Amino acid sequence: MLNLILMGPPGAGKGTQAGKLIAEFKLPQISTGDILREAKRAGTPLGKQAAGFMDSGKLVPDELVIGLVEERLEQPDTKDGFILDGFPRTVAQAKALDEMLKKHGRAITRVVLIDVADRQKLFDRVTGRWSCPNDGSVYHVKNSPPKIAGKCDKDGATLIQRADDTPEKLTKRLSEYEAAKAAVVHYREKGLVTELDGEQSPDTVYGLLKKAVGK
Ligand code: AMP
Numbered sequence: 615m616l617n618l619i620l621m622g623p624p625g626a627g628k629g630t631q632a633g634k635l636i637a638e639f640k641l642p643q644i645s646t647g648d649i650l651r652e653a654k655r656a657g658t659p660l661g662k663q664a665a666g667f668m669d670s671g672k673l674v675p676d677e678l679v680i681g682l683v684e685e686r687l688e689q690p691d692t693k694d695g696f697i698l699d700g701f702p703r704t705v706a707q708a709k710a711l712d713e714m715l716k717k718h719g720r721a722i723t724r725v726v727l728i729d730v731a732d733r734q735k736l737f738d739r740v741t742g743r744w745s746c747p748n749d750g751s752v753y754h755v756k757n758s759p760p761k762i763a764g765k766c767d768k769d770g771a772t773l774i775q776r777a778d779d780t781p782e783k784l785t786k787r788l789s790e791y792e793a794a795k796a797a798v799v800h801y802r803e804k805g806l807v808t809e810l811d812g813e814q815s816p817d818t819v820y821g822l823l824k825k826a827v828g829k
Contacts, residue, residue: 616641629645641695725801731813744773
């Protein structure tokens with residue numbers, strides 16, 4: 615059972631690493647950012663409530679995010695574990711998470727923080743990022759461009775940029791990230807936190823990540 619929290623600033627490579635873990639270990643990834651973006655796109659009540667916060671790079675209120683994670687963790691596909699991406703981001707969220715897991719006799723088994731000290735690198739990674747609206751494939755104008763500019767390699771869809779992947783919003787998101795690190799303090803006290811340097815190649819980071827989670 616691997617109940618993993620993956621944390622890192624925007625552009626640290628969390629999505630890439632989660633993708634590799636999912637492919638190898640068939641664990642579901644629970645990304646609160648992805649769930650909220652989908653709710654916003656679909657215009658659900660949750661999406662409507664979250665939209666304003668998300669578009670300005672602010673955190674969505676705890677009770678909305680906690681509710682959606684609780685619902686997601688009740689799905690049977692999480693029985694052998696899960697990868698939480700982007701949650702918890704506040705101490706209240708971390709406490710609520712521990713409580714909901716405890717109800718099912720479970721607990722977080724590892725927290726991995728992937729960080730990139732060079733903030734300029736994060737700006738370059740995030741502001742050059744484009745993704746496919748259909749399958750979520752992520753490209754980068756310089757580092758991993760699609761074969762045809764602006765089109766998804768897999769289905770030819772026109773690539774889009776996230777509304778919050780702009781320099782101004784990224785500055786806000788980075789400061790939110792610094793604050794979010796406080797959410798993992800009590801996991802640190804329990805010796806559950808591993809920090810990895812996200813400036814290394816994706817394969818190197820993945821090797822270290824697997825070691826950290828005992829795989
Ligand atoms: P992300 O894709 O993780 O960067 O999340 C995108 C946006 O969704 C964030 O800037 C927040 O507005 C919102 N969001 C995602 N996860 C959380 C969370 N755990 N708590 C509050 N807001 C969140």
